[in-house]
Amino acid sequence: MPMAKIDELLRSCTLRVVTSAGAGTGAFVAPGLVLTCDHVVQAAREGGKEVTLHWSGREIPGTIVECHPNPFPDLALLEVALTDHPCMLLDREVELGDPLYAFGFTDQEPGGDSVTLDYEGPSLRPDELHKLKTGQVRPGLSGAALLNRRTGCVCGVLKATRDRGSDLGGRAIPVDAVFAAIRGLEERQQRFHASHRTWLDCLAPDQRQRREPGSSPANPFLGDSRELIGRDVELRRIFEKLRTGNHCSLVGMPGSGKSALLQAIRWSISAELGWPEQSVVWINFRTIQTLTELQEAAVAQLGGQRATEWRSLLHAKPLRLLVLDDLGGMDPRARGLGMRRWLRGLDDGFRTKLLAVCNERLDVLFRKDDPTRDSPLAGIDPVAVELAPLTAADCMRLVAHRLAGTGLDPDDCADLCREPQQPKALLDRCAVRFEELRGSDPHLPHSDRQ
């Protein structure tokens, strides 16, 4: 059975990661490179100490070469002086109900233990971790690769349990976040598995078919834009506003790259501003309709349970910043006014700043508020950070980035990059061009999944 071989192969890619303060799991992701969670090696990183890896009866020193701190994406890349090892194959694909498998070194079974889980879906929270159910995720499994038994590929990295004592499940870092955080890893994976076919040869025929060049490659221009290209000025302006104690609003039309910019802010806010991760709360208004829901969402991230706890929590734990994503989802009428007043009042009571993210300027979005008396958010940032279309040069950089590792020539899309445009519009046009070229050139790969 091919799947039996795949799970054996996954186990042979898996290492125990040990530091002076604890332990976890990791897996080979490229020659000499091990992927794990940052919180597994945090003590070694902060103390400048070495990490020890246990694999195949050997004890190997490891060096942290890249880290992206907890809580998200919570990834670390370790380097070891080894190259004669298999590597797992990462793939973004996962669908509701997919059966998953992981192997790691737990407190109860330090020699290694298996767990099966089901994919429950994404969580609408800033980290967008995979939510998993029906499996007991024990301490020690952080960093374990999560094998999607349907695709035969690894779709995530285990990070958290939802209850260590039961089979409530856990959460995992999506492969999308791994590729976005660790630049060049996707191309390294492609190169490795093109020349080492062990993993591909273990796949069942239907799993292999969807991966084989010429049978089912993805259009590289499809999918949300996670790259941050051409937004350096905007990123600097946002940090500058926050650093100087101001509120900030980020305004951009759909497809202008707000989500990618927010990801970049999330990953670098501690380093840029020196604010602890737990002093920043991220709220998405796609799912919030009332003031109570808003307070509950904030309280949950601050470690509380009931909406009414917000005041005592804020007294105990300073909240430096509240990020308000998709603020256009807030009711612009009286129903939302209570939320806007509460948000605005946080600065008076607790010196909490707001980063509002929306498609239109705040004074336009909430024009029904009386501007002379109570338009709580309209004046918080007189000069919003607006996401203008990418320059022609940045458009070309985005195309080249999407085509990296595919062997295709960015010049085939050069004529589409002559005018400034938003990232999503550019990618949509390039996706159409890619399909046109594929239709006319038998040497280009054909897709069977759009």
Next chain:
Amino acid sequence: MSTRTELVPVKLPNGATLHVEAVALGGEEDVALGLLSFDEVSETLAGIADAINGAIQKAKPKKASVELGLELAVESGKLTTLLVKGSGKANLKITLEWEG
């Protein structure tokens, strides 16, 4: 309340490691293996002692005795303290005496 218990390794302030049986309250937590900190338990105990001492000082008794029942629990990966029933029927028993 959950009565499931976990044997968890705890790091004491002097660096020594102690395994304690704690009530498992569940909750989401990262799953790296590591030692839990005893600090929160110490702080809770000090907080309770301060609060009770303040109240007793106001009453100015000649003699006071306090008995409380504490149980350790692990919740969302952190060691925490539960005030539970002690040897008697109360979780907090205070006896004050004044000169007659």
